[in-house]
Amino acid sequence: MLLRIDHVGIACHDLEEKIKLFSELFELEVVTREVNEEQGVKEAMLRVAGDSYIQLLEPLSPDSPVGKFLAKRGEGVHHVAFGVGDVKLTMDEIAAKGVRLLDSAPRHGTMGSSIAFLHPKDVGGMLTELVQSAKHK
Ligand code: MC0
8 A cells, every 4th residue: 555655744933944954964955945835835845765754844834734733832844745656546545444434535745746634643642644656647
């Protein structure tokens, strides 16, 4: 079902500061910077290897998912995203196992991907994202 760890999403207050930290510390290339209004984030993807990334997330507002997370828990790992071949199919397979989906249909994700989130309370406390990359569409 899962093809790879696509990315680890990290919530931060200052995107540029954390881009500097992660790119210098781990010698990572910044592949893209995007604003996703629907998800309420400004973000950057830093390639670790192949199609695996660190995703840095700064909220666009305090009442967005990442804004609320920062207020409650502070900076740190926000979610883990797994690559899948067909996000809709995987959503259906996972829903059939009784796990709550946070999206009823795939949404627009970074780098032209299609994404869906699973409720953290049903996945051992880990906010989980399914990612169908643009090249698998
Ligand atoms: C909340 N909880 C988490 C969590 N956020 N647990 C683990 N990891 C997180 N990130 C826990 C809370 O502590 C709480 O537990 C329970 O889940 C419900 O949280 P809440 O605070 O009552 O509810 P909300 O309103 O903050 O909603 C949380 C929820 C929401 C996960 C449902 O953030 C959501 O729908 N997220 C999916 C969308 C998203 O995160 N988008 C931003 C990344 P207790 O025990 O206190 O009840 S966008 C992205 O990443 C895109 C750009 C991409 O990759 O392409």
